[in-house]
Structures are given as C-alpha cells and as structure tokens.
Amino acid sequence: MLYHLASEAFQWYRQAPVSFPVIGSDVLLITRFLMYLSVRAILAILTSFVVTMLVGRRLIRLLHAHHVRDTIKDFGTISATDKRGTPTMGGLIIIASLVVPVLLWCDLTNRFVQIALAATAWFGAIGVVDDYLKVRPYRGRIRGLGEAQKLALQGLFGLGLGIVYLTPAISPVPPEVAGSFYVPFYKYAVLHDIGWWYLPFVVFVTVLISNSVNLTDGMDGLAIMPANFAVLVYGVIAYAMGNVVYAEYLRYDYLHGSGELLVFCAALFGAGLGFLWYNAYPAEIIMGDTGSMALGGILASLAIMLKQEVLFLIVGGVFVAETLSSFIQQKIGENFLGRRIFYRAPLHHQMEYRGLAETKVVIRLWIIAGLLAMVGLASMKLR
Amino acid sequence: MGHRFILTGGGTGGHVTPAIALGEELRAREPDAQFLYVGTRTGKEAEIVPRYGFPITYVKSHQWSFRRKWHVVRFVWRVACGTIKSCYLIMKFRPDAVIGTGGYVAAPVVFANLLLRRTGLSRALTIIHEQNTVPGKLNALVGKVADLVLLSFPTASAHFPRAVCVGYPVRPEIGPADRAEAKRRLGIPPGRRVVLAFGGSMGARTINRAVVDALPFLRGRKDLHIVHGTGRKLSSYDPVADCESRMQRNALTYESLSGWYEAHEFIDRIGEYYAAADIVVCRSGAGTLAELCACGRAALLIPKANLPGDHQVLNALEMARRGAADILFEDAVTTNGAPEEYVAGKELARKIVELLENKPKLGRMESNALASARPEALKVSVCVILSLLEGKSPDGLLSELTAREPVVGDAHLDTRFGRVAALSGEALRAYAETVVSSICRSLDCVSGTPSDREEALVRALNADEMVAYLRYRAATHLTSNNWRMRNAGVKMVGILRQRDKLPVLAGFVKDRTPASRMRRLLGGDFETNGFIRRNSMASLIRLGVASPVVREVILCGLADPYFEVRSQAARAVQVFCGSLENDKEIVERLLNCAKDRYFEVVVEAVKALGSVAFAETVLEVFRSLSQHQNWRVRQAVVEGCCALLDRGQDVPKAFLSEILAGMMVTSTGFCPSFSLKLAVAKLGERIREPDNAAGDRGKS
Known part of the structure; x- marks a missing residue:
C-alpha cells in the first residue's frame, strides 16, 4: 500500500503543473527512494519483525487460553513428551507478520507476488485446519488430516500453480522459459520448452517441498532457520533474475518483475527471525502445521517460479535429508522389510537418539543449512 | 392357494438346519404352501435339503474372506452372478416371503429380493434368522434393510434395527429328559458319570485328538463313561484313522478301554445321549448350544478358532456369561508351514475332572442352561412369519413381541467381547496392553520383590477371563501368514505372559528361512523379519523364564544380522544374568558385540558384560570403550x-581411577529441568491430595 502511495505521489509530483522548488524535490527524492527494491526489502524485514513483536506475545496467550496446545506428536522420541502443552499454530505469527509488510511494501499488481501470497493463504489454511483438528480431541482420539487428504490438497495447489504458470496469458514467466527445465551449475536449459509436460513436475515439486518442511518441524527452531536460509537464497536469485544487467551478467533468463519477490522474501525472513524470538529453545510456541505448511508452500512456489526446483536439493538440503531418511525408514524399512534401517527417523531424531541434546541437534542442522545456502548462492556465479 | 416361500441359507450345517426346521413347521401349518430352497452346489444344503423333500435350485455365491487381494474380484463376480440368477428365480417363483438363515448363500437371494422390492417387481417380505451372537458380514449387511430379523441370542440385536429374539428352532425330539432312565436305555452302568464329546458337522479334528489325548489322564477314574462321537469321514479328514493313530501314539487300544470308553462315527440317538450326559464337550455352534440348553446339560465348550467374526468364541462367551458353560480355548501351532489348532489332552482332562468334582457348580450350570432354553422358538418364529404375511406391519409386530420379551433389554450388556473380537493386529495388542496394565494396577497393594510381583501378576492373568480370550487370539496371530499379525502376536505373548509359547518365540529368533529376493535386495534378511525377531527377544525377557532354551536363543540373538536383535539379546543377558553368569560362549559373543558398528548394541553389550563376565576378561575392552x-x-x-x-x-x-580420570563428561549440566514445571506439578499434587484423602476416608 505504501509502495502504491509512493508511486502515485511520485507520478503526481513529476507531472505537477506547479513546481515546488524546495519541498517538491525533497518529496520527489523520498518517494523515489521508497520505490527502490533494496530499500523496500530492508523496510520489509524491519516491519515484519516489528509486527512479530507486536502480535507475538498476545497471540501466544490467546492460543494458550483457547487450548490450542500441542499434544504428543511422535512417540518413541526422547523429548516429545516434554513439549506437551506448548501452544501450537504459531505459524499464524509468521503469516501475519509476512502479510502485513507484503501488503505495505510490495507491488500488489505483480503476478509473482500474487502467486506467493496465494500459496501462503492456501497452505496456511491447510495447516490451520490440520492443527485445529489435532488440538480438538475427537472422540478421545487425536487426529489431524490424513496423509492422503494432505497430499491431495497440496497436489491441488500444485495443479493450479502449474496451470497458471504454463498458460502464457496469465503466467508471470515468458512461455519459452516456463516450460524449460534447469539445473544448478549449468547455464542452459536441460529440457527446452516441454510445455504442458512440465505440469506433473510442478505438482510433484509442490507436494515434495511442502511436505519436507512439514516433516522437519519437530524440534524448537529446527524448521524456521533452514527455511530462512533458503528464502534468503531465493530472494537474492529473484533479485538477480529480475534485473536486466545482473541477469545478463549471470546468464539467467530475465524474468520481468521477479525482483518484487525479494521484498516478499525479505518480509518472510524478518517474520522468521521474529518467530524464532519466541520459538527458540525452550519454545514458548511452536509453528505447528500452520507454519510448516505455509513455509513449505511458499518455498515450493518460489522454487518453481524462479526455475530453481533442483536447487532446493541444495539450499533445502536439510529438509531433503529429513524427508529421505523418514521415507527410507518408514516405507522401505518398517513397512516393507520389517526392520529399522536407521536407529530413528527423521534425521533429527536419529541425531537425538545418538546422544545429542536437542539444542545441539538444532544448531548443527542450522550450520549445515547455512553452509548449503552458501553453496546454493555459489550456483549463481558458477555456471 | 397357500403361501409361497423361498428358503435360503447354508454353507455349513448350522445354517441349513434352522431353515429346514422353519420350512417343516410352515408346511405343517399350511399343507398347501409351496417351497423353493435356494442354495449353493458346494454347500451342505445340497446334501441335506433333498432328504427333507424340498425342491432346491442353485446359485453362485462366495464367502466374505479373502486370502489374496484379488479374491475380492472373485467374490464380487460370484455374488453378482448369484444376485442376477436370484432375481430371475424370484420373478419366476413369485414368493410371498424370502426367509434367509445366514451363511453366504443367503446373501445374493436376499439382495435380489431387496432390489426387486425397490423396483416393485417383487412383493416378497424379507425375513432373516441369525443364529449367532455376532452376525456374519453379509447377514449384518442385509439385516439392516430386512423386514424382520429373528435372533437366537439377544446380544446380536445391537447389529440390527428391526430384530426380535425368538431363539433357535431346535429339533422337537430334543428336550429335558431323565438321566437315569437314559443311562438305562443306553446300557450304561448307573453309577457311572457320562462325558459326551463330539465335534459337530465340521472341524472335529481338534476335539477328536484332544479327547484321545485326554484318555490316559482320565483312565484312573473308574466312575467315568466316555462317549465319543468322532464324525463321518470327509474328503479332507478321516476321523476314524486319525483317532486310531492317535490311540497308538498314546499306547492305548480300544479293547483295553472297552466298557469305559465308546467311540461312534455318528451318534444317532443324540437326544438320549444328551440326556445321559453329565458333561458335554463340544464346539459352540449356535445349533449345538441351543440343543444343550433345550435339554439342560452342562458343557465344556471348545470354540472353533478363525471363523468369521470369531462367532463360536463369542457364542461360547455368551454361554459362559449366563453360567451355563465353561470354555477351553484352542491353541494354535504352525506344523509344516500351516497353522493347526489343538487342545492339550492333559488340560482337557483336568478341566473335565475339575467340573465333575464340583457338583454344585455342575448343577448350577445345568439349571442355567435350562433357563436360557427357548422351547417355543420354532412356533414363535412361524407365528411371526405368518402374521407378517397376513398383513401385520413389521413395526407393530416388533413392539408387540419386544413387550412380551423384555429379555432383549440385555442386548448391550456384554458387547465387550464383541468389540474385542472385531480388533486384530496392533489394535488388539494395544487393547491387551490396557487390560494387563489395569490388572497390574489392581495388584498395587502386593508388596515384595519385583519377581514376587511378577508371579502375582501371572497368577492374576491366569485367572482372568478376558486374558484367556486374548491369549487365544495371540496364539492365532502367531500362526498368521501376515508378518504384521505375527509381530503383533509376538508382542501380545509377552504382554500376556504366555509362558507356554516360549518355544514359538525361540523358533522365531532362530528362524533362518531367507526372505524374498526383492526384500533381500533392499536389505531384508529372513522370512521372520527383524521386527519379529527383536520383539520375540523382548517378549522372552517379559516372560521371565530362564531355561536352556532361552540361553540358546540368546546365543543366537547375539550373532543376529539385525542390530536391534543383538542389542535386545544383550539386554536379555542382563535380565537373565543369574543363570548366565560366567557362561563362556555368551561372554565371547558379548565381547564381539562390544566391537559392534552400532552403538546401541555396544551399550547393551557392555552393560551385559558387567553383569555376567569375569572382571579380567572385560577390563581391556572397558578401557578402550571409556574413550568412545x-x-x-x-x-x-x-x-x-x-x-x-x-x-x-x-x-x-587403579583401573577404576584411571577410567574415571580419563572420562570426558563434557559439562556439568546436560539435561535442563524447568523449575516452573516442577512447581506447577507440586501445586497440582497438593490440589489432588485432599480429594484422595477424603475419598479414602469415605471408603473406610
């Protein structure tokens, strides 16, 4: 909103019939200043953090008072029982403090931002429903959405995203880029413009990424920091791809308007930091599926819109490792072979079982995620 | 012109007999009534029905049990075929009522009638007779929409919206009779007490073998007279030959037992034998139970396992609840890869003697049985059917009947077993766990060492009726083809302390049949997979019996390719350390485990070494591991x-101080504890305290 206000003011002053010799140039300067991406990105970080500070405490008390509290999530882990009673649905903090700065500082007519906001809303809604069903005791049992239901809802969004993405009239991306497949560290497309055959891949990636974040969210602060690192990398790439000069220099396909996603990513980064304020060990609130779904959905749509799906294997390496370990353990080991392959799964439980304290597990995974983010950034230049 | 009836039901004799009985009674009431019996070509009805002079036609059908997934297709196909043919039959015969007595045969016919009623092509009423405490799957389904459901046991009424309990239509020649008179007529010496044992129309093998096995234990009692109905020869089972070989195994001959034991292939005058019997050992099919009640005889029931809905077991439990019978559950073992049920002869003999000695109990059982008999069942059923045909509304009739029969009120009294019978696998295990832990809690007052408490628990478990049922279910789980079921069974055996299953668990741990190629490719090893072996080991620990067999199993487990089995075996060494102390082989294998790739195994092995090995053999290992x-x-x-x-x-x-000095302990505080949480817990306890104290005072 402030962005739109600033741009209106800028236009008006430039074309004003009367010139304001002194004040006019100042206003022009300020409005001009507010239209820079980098400035808006920094303002977005600050705004979102301030919003978390304003909203956080109140929301925690509200959720606690309404008995939106965590129940035992996984059994067989060492620390899970201690977490009972912690308020959940903390993703609401993230979503609130993401949406406010985005509305303030983003160009809302930008298709990239619209899609990212749609992802936030859709996956946030799935998460809220799931969390609500979990905290509400249902005939004495505890249950959220079933695995199949979740997959279906995620896939549905993937389908919608793919259709929007591949229809030239409404896609934010030029059609010849939209249907091509890129891998990191290689500057040309691996598959050129395969058109609608790209759709299943979009669905697959959406489901995979959103689930992987959901799986990782099992310890205080574990999901949010790696997600922040990934968001940061995607923000930088969005900025580069949206800038004619950088895109030319780095041999990216120029995506008109993708720079706006930098502001979005910045807002999410700030929201993540603000959430970590409360979520750091020992957590006062946990994000629940509301947060992990929303984060996963946003990451998925970012990866797809920026043609960096495969890069997620690197920048989201922690998420991928968690998902893989869990898949191997459960689907292959426990269900098919009838034996365990790791001591425990997913990865963070394995580390905990080997004798690491929860905080140590979390910080080690942050470190790994940070290093992987660096590798991901390197992929921009090394092509 | 009389009414026209379609009778249907079958598969086993238990479903055919009531249909025939109803048909005969209807024919007696209305001599010009027309009948058509619809059955399957393979069922018992094809053999029985023509003998009673009812015309019979055949349709296709299939039972609701699928060993393979694609059997569902076969099921759907056959039932669909059967339904279509039944539609044709109904439209051609134009019946006034379709009477189904259950069994999968009845389903297509009843379905067809319901369909035709919807479309207005048939005006026939649908009446169902359910004999068991739990209805079969298909009967339960069609019973929901039938005009009226007639029941033998009131317990079943929970499954049907329009049901009335009328009882089982028993053959009229069976009823209360004088025991001494019957003995005289059968030529049994008057002082003798008669044990009547028979298996029913199917599945007599378990009872035959159990009875023959029990003979050596009963031989000492000269006041007995044992009558054994072995059953006729079937294509799959020859009872006479089987009994003979069993006799030889027990070193018995028919001659040596003559005058004390008589075996018949088929007991013709069953009514008289019932009358003469002091105790009847039999299956708990609905028909047999109704006959037992009609003549008021005490029974020792051996329910057949693995039937749909476990209905024989539930029938038996219902009889036991009424105080009319005692139950002896089958046990199951795997012989040559196939599950086989059996009852130990010694156990059967013990139960028989125990019952015979307890004359007051026997008397009570007899009177309870007689009290739950429904001699008017057949007449009432027929009356109900005819008045329905005369145009009475089913609902009106229903309220009239239920007003006269307040017994329906106890239908929901004991559905506990019914609910448990519907569970299987992990759900059943979870239930077993809650049962055992509640028994454990009720023992809280027992003081003494852990082993004393364990013994007390085992005693309490042995006495519990639900535990007996769960143990029987665990045994059938152990013989399942599905590894998840076997796994759940293994866990249950431990939870329920089934010490007699120890050899089975041992067999699981030692089993080395390779798994399928696909599984081995992905890292699997044996047919009895890692989880089952690990849980067998854990259950062995729970059983708490130290024996040479257990030692063998532990030795095998310590060298198992799966790490969790190794660590579990090492835990077993810690538990059974008393009998394994300084055992050379065990210590050697433990030392190997202490070098394991998996730290979990190393941890347990080191603890185990501490509890069984000589100090000098382990100090070196301990020294190197102290820097792990x-x-x-x-x-x-x-x-x-x-x-x-x-x-x-x-x-x-010196060694200890060296280890202590070199031990890296990282930091002073490792596990943070939250003082607020402790304070909250403390206050919470204070709040609860006065309540409890008041409650205790109130009780005293």
Whole structure:
C-alpha cells in the first residue's frame, strides 16, 4: 500500500503543473527512494519483525487460553513428551507478520507476488485446519488430516500453480522459459520448452517441498532457520533474475518483475527471525502445521517460479535429508522389510537418539543449512 | 392357494438346519404352501435339503474372506452372478416371503429380493434368522434393510434395527429328559458319570485328538463313561484313522478301554445321549448350544478358532456369561508351514475332572442352561412369519413381541467381547496392553520383590477371563501368514505372559528361512523379519523364564544380522544374568558385540558384560570403550564397572581411577529441568491430595 502511495505521489509530483522548488524535490527524492527494491526489502524485514513483536506475545496467550496446545506428536522420541502443552499454530505469527509488510511494501499488481501470497493463504489454511483438528480431541482420539487428504490438497495447489504458470496469458514467466527445465551449475536449459509436460513436475515439486518442511518441524527452531536460509537464497536469485544487467551478467533468463519477490522474501525472513524470538529453545510456541505448511508452500512456489526446483536439493538440503531418511525408514524399512534401517527417523531424531541434546541437534542442522545456502548462492556465479 | 416361500441359507450345517426346521413347521401349518430352497452346489444344503423333500435350485455365491487381494474380484463376480440368477428365480417363483438363515448363500437371494422390492417387481417380505451372537458380514449387511430379523441370542440385536429374539428352532425330539432312565436305555452302568464329546458337522479334528489325548489322564477314574462321537469321514479328514493313530501314539487300544470308553462315527440317538450326559464337550455352534440348553446339560465348550467374526468364541462367551458353560480355548501351532489348532489332552482332562468334582457348580450350570432354553422358538418364529404375511406391519409386530420379551433389554450388556473380537493386529495388542496394565494396577497393594510381583501378576492373568480370550487370539496371530499379525502376536505373548509359547518365540529368533529376493535386495534378511525377531527377544525377557532354551536363543540373538536383535539379546543377558553368569560362549559373543558398528548394541553389550563376565576378561575392552566418542557408550562403561563391583568381582582400584580420570563428561549440566514445571506439578499434587484423602476416608 505504501509502495502504491509512493508511486502515485511520485507520478503526481513529476507531472505537477506547479513546481515546488524546495519541498517538491525533497518529496520527489523520498518517494523515489521508497520505490527502490533494496530499500523496500530492508523496510520489509524491519516491519515484519516489528509486527512479530507486536502480535507475538498476545497471540501466544490467546492460543494458550483457547487450548490450542500441542499434544504428543511422535512417540518413541526422547523429548516429545516434554513439549506437551506448548501452544501450537504459531505459524499464524509468521503469516501475519509476512502479510502485513507484503501488503505495505510490495507491488500488489505483480503476478509473482500474487502467486506467493496465494500459496501462503492456501497452505496456511491447510495447516490451520490440520492443527485445529489435532488440538480438538475427537472422540478421545487425536487426529489431524490424513496423509492422503494432505497430499491431495497440496497436489491441488500444485495443479493450479502449474496451470497458471504454463498458460502464457496469465503466467508471470515468458512461455519459452516456463516450460524449460534447469539445473544448478549449468547455464542452459536441460529440457527446452516441454510445455504442458512440465505440469506433473510442478505438482510433484509442490507436494515434495511442502511436505519436507512439514516433516522437519519437530524440534524448537529446527524448521524456521533452514527455511530462512533458503528464502534468503531465493530472494537474492529473484533479485538477480529480475534485473536486466545482473541477469545478463549471470546468464539467467530475465524474468520481468521477479525482483518484487525479494521484498516478499525479505518480509518472510524478518517474520522468521521474529518467530524464532519466541520459538527458540525452550519454545514458548511452536509453528505447528500452520507454519510448516505455509513455509513449505511458499518455498515450493518460489522454487518453481524462479526455475530453481533442483536447487532446493541444495539450499533445502536439510529438509531433503529429513524427508529421505523418514521415507527410507518408514516405507522401505518398517513397512516393507520389517526392520529399522536407521536407529530413528527423521534425521533429527536419529541425531537425538545418538546422544545429542536437542539444542545441539538444532544448531548443527542450522550450520549445515547455512553452509548449503552458501553453496546454493555459489550456483549463481558458477555456471 | 397357500403361501409361497423361498428358503435360503447354508454353507455349513448350522445354517441349513434352522431353515429346514422353519420350512417343516410352515408346511405343517399350511399343507398347501409351496417351497423353493435356494442354495449353493458346494454347500451342505445340497446334501441335506433333498432328504427333507424340498425342491432346491442353485446359485453362485462366495464367502466374505479373502486370502489374496484379488479374491475380492472373485467374490464380487460370484455374488453378482448369484444376485442376477436370484432375481430371475424370484420373478419366476413369485414368493410371498424370502426367509434367509445366514451363511453366504443367503446373501445374493436376499439382495435380489431387496432390489426387486425397490423396483416393485417383487412383493416378497424379507425375513432373516441369525443364529449367532455376532452376525456374519453379509447377514449384518442385509439385516439392516430386512423386514424382520429373528435372533437366537439377544446380544446380536445391537447389529440390527428391526430384530426380535425368538431363539433357535431346535429339533422337537430334543428336550429335558431323565438321566437315569437314559443311562438305562443306553446300557450304561448307573453309577457311572457320562462325558459326551463330539465335534459337530465340521472341524472335529481338534476335539477328536484332544479327547484321545485326554484318555490316559482320565483312565484312573473308574466312575467315568466316555462317549465319543468322532464324525463321518470327509474328503479332507478321516476321523476314524486319525483317532486310531492317535490311540497308538498314546499306547492305548480300544479293547483295553472297552466298557469305559465308546467311540461312534455318528451318534444317532443324540437326544438320549444328551440326556445321559453329565458333561458335554463340544464346539459352540449356535445349533449345538441351543440343543444343550433345550435339554439342560452342562458343557465344556471348545470354540472353533478363525471363523468369521470369531462367532463360536463369542457364542461360547455368551454361554459362559449366563453360567451355563465353561470354555477351553484352542491353541494354535504352525506344523509344516500351516497353522493347526489343538487342545492339550492333559488340560482337557483336568478341566473335565475339575467340573465333575464340583457338583454344585455342575448343577448350577445345568439349571442355567435350562433357563436360557427357548422351547417355543420354532412356533414363535412361524407365528411371526405368518402374521407378517397376513398383513401385520413389521413395526407393530416388533413392539408387540419386544413387550412380551423384555429379555432383549440385555442386548448391550456384554458387547465387550464383541468389540474385542472385531480388533486384530496392533489394535488388539494395544487393547491387551490396557487390560494387563489395569490388572497390574489392581495388584498395587502386593508388596515384595519385583519377581514376587511378577508371579502375582501371572497368577492374576491366569485367572482372568478376558486374558484367556486374548491369549487365544495371540496364539492365532502367531500362526498368521501376515508378518504384521505375527509381530503383533509376538508382542501380545509377552504382554500376556504366555509362558507356554516360549518355544514359538525361540523358533522365531532362530528362524533362518531367507526372505524374498526383492526384500533381500533392499536389505531384508529372513522370512521372520527383524521386527519379529527383536520383539520375540523382548517378549522372552517379559516372560521371565530362564531355561536352556532361552540361553540358546540368546546365543543366537547375539550373532543376529539385525542390530536391534543383538542389542535386545544383550539386554536379555542382563535380565537373565543369574543363570548366565560366567557362561563362556555368551561372554565371547558379548565381547564381539562390544566391537559392534552400532552403538546401541555396544551399550547393551557392555552393560551385559558387567553383569555376567569375569572382571579380567572385560577390563581391556572397558578401557578402550571409556574413550568412545558417544557419551552413551561411556556411560555404559561406568555402569558396567558398577555392575562388576556389585557382583563382588575383583576390579583393581587403579583401573577404576584411571577410567574415571580419563572420562570426558563434557559439562556439568546436560539435561535442563524447568523449575516452573516442577512447581506447577507440586501445586497440582497438593490440589489432588485432599480429594484422595477424603475419598479414602469415605471408603473406610
């Protein structure tokens, strides 16, 4: 909103019939200043953090008072029982403090931002429903959405995203880029413009990424920091791809308007930091599926819109490792072979079982995620 | 012109008999009534029905049990075919009522009638007779929409919206009779007490073998007279030959037992034998139970396992609840790869003697049985059917009948077993766990050592009726083809302390049949997979019996390719350390485990070494492991040292101080505890305290 206000003011002053010799140039300067991406990105970080500070405490008390509290999530882990009673649905903090700065500082007519906001809303809604069903005791049992239901809802969004993405009239991306497949560290497309055959891949990636974040969210602060690192990398790439000069220099396909996603990513980064304020060990609130779904959905749509799906294997390496370990353990080991392959799964439980304290597990995974983010950034230049 | 009836039902004799009985009674009431019996070509009805002079036609059908997934297709196909043919039959015969007595045969016919009624092509009423305490799957389904459901047991009424309990239509020649008179007529000496044992129309093998096996234990009692109905020869089972070989195994001959034991292929005058019997050993099919009640005889029931809905077991439990019978559950073993049920002869003999000695109980059982008999069942059923045909509304009739029969009120009284019978696998295991833990809690007052408490628990479990049922279910789980079921069974055996299953568990741990190629490719090893072996080991620990067999199993487990089995075996060594102390082979394998790739195994092995090995054999290992990078291994070394000292092993002081000095302990505080949480818990306890105290005072 402030962005739109600033741009209106800028236009008006430039074309004003009367010139304001002194004040006019100042206003022009300020409005001009507010239209820079980098400035808006920094303002977005600050705004979102301030919003978390304003909203956080109140929301925690509200959720606690309404008995939106965590129940035992996984059994067989060492620390899970201690977490009972912690308020959940903390993703609401993230979503609130993401949406406010985005509305303030983003160009809302930008298709990239619209899609990212749609992802936030859709996956946030799935998460809220799931969390609500979990905290509400249902005939004495505890249950959220079933695995199949979740997959279906995620896939549905993937389908919608793919259709929007591949229809030239409404896609934010030029059609010849939209249907091509890129891998990191290689500057040309691996598959050129395969058109609608790209759709299943979009669905697959959406489901995979959103689930992987959901799986990782099992310890205080574990999901949010790696997600922040990934968001940061995607923000930088969005900025580069949206800038004619950088895109030319780095041999990216120029995506008109993708720079706006930098502001979005910045807002999410700030929201993540603000959430970590409360979520750091020992957590006062946990994000629940509301947060992990929303984060996963946003990451998925970012990866797809920026043609960096495969890069997620690197920048989201922690998420991928968690998902893989869990898949191997459960689907292959426990269900098919009838034996365990790791001591425990997913990865963070394995580390905990080997004798690491929860905080140590979390910080080690942050470190790994940070290093992987660096590798991901390197992929921009090394092509 | 009389009414026209379609009778249907079958598969086993138990479903055919009531249909025939109803048909005969209807024919007696209305001599010009027309009948058509619809059955399957393979069922018992094809053999029985023509004998009673009813015309019979055949349709296709299939039972609701699928060994393979694609059997569902076959099921759907056959039932669909059957339904279509039944539609044709109904439209051609134009019946006034379709009477189904259950069994999968009845389903297509009843379905067809319901369909035709919807479309207005048939005006026939649908009447169903359900004989068991739990309805079969298909009967339960069609019973929901039938005009009226007639029941033998009131317990079943929970499954149907329009049901009335009328009882089982028993053959009229069976009823209360004088025992002494019957004995005289059968030529049994008057002082003798008669044990009547028979297996029913199907599945007599278990009872035959159990009875023959029980003979040596009963031989000493000269006041007995045992009548054994072995059953006729079937294509799959020859009872006479089987009994004969069994007799030889027990070193018995028919001659040596003559005058005390008589075996018949088929008992013709069953009514008289019932009358003469003091105790009847039999299956718990609905028909047999109704006959037992009609003549008021005490029964020792051996329900057949693995039937749909476990209905024989539930029938038996219902009889036991009424105080009319005692139950002896089958046990199951795997012989040559196929599950086989059996009852131990010794156990059967013990039960029979126990019952015969307890004359007051026997008397009570007889009177309870007689009290639950429904001699008017057949007449009432026929009356109900005819008045329905005369145009009475089913609902009106229903309320009239239920007003006269207040017994329907106890329908929901004991559905506990019914609910448990519907569980299987992990759900059943979870239930078993809650049962055992509630029994455990009720024992809280028992003081003494853990082993005393364990013994008390085992005694309490042995006495519990639900536990007996769960044990029987666990045994059938153990013989399942599905590894998840076997796994759940293994866990249940431990939870329920089934010490007689120890050899089975041992067999599981030692089993080395390779798994399928696909599984081996992905890292699987044996047909009895890792989880089952691990849980068998854990259950062995729970059973708490130390024996040479257990030692063998532990030895095998310590060398198992799956790491969790190895660590579980090492835990077993810790538990059974009393009998395994300084066992050379065990210590050698444990030392191997202490070098394991998996730290979990190393931890347990080190603790086990501490509790069984000589100090000098392990000090070197302990020294090197005290520098292990994983603190849990280091902790195990310290605990192992403590265990050595506890056993009075001679551990040099220098060695201990060296280990202590070199031990990396990382930091002072490792697990943070939240003082607010502790304070909240404390206050919470204070709040609850006065309540409890008041409650206790109130009780005293």
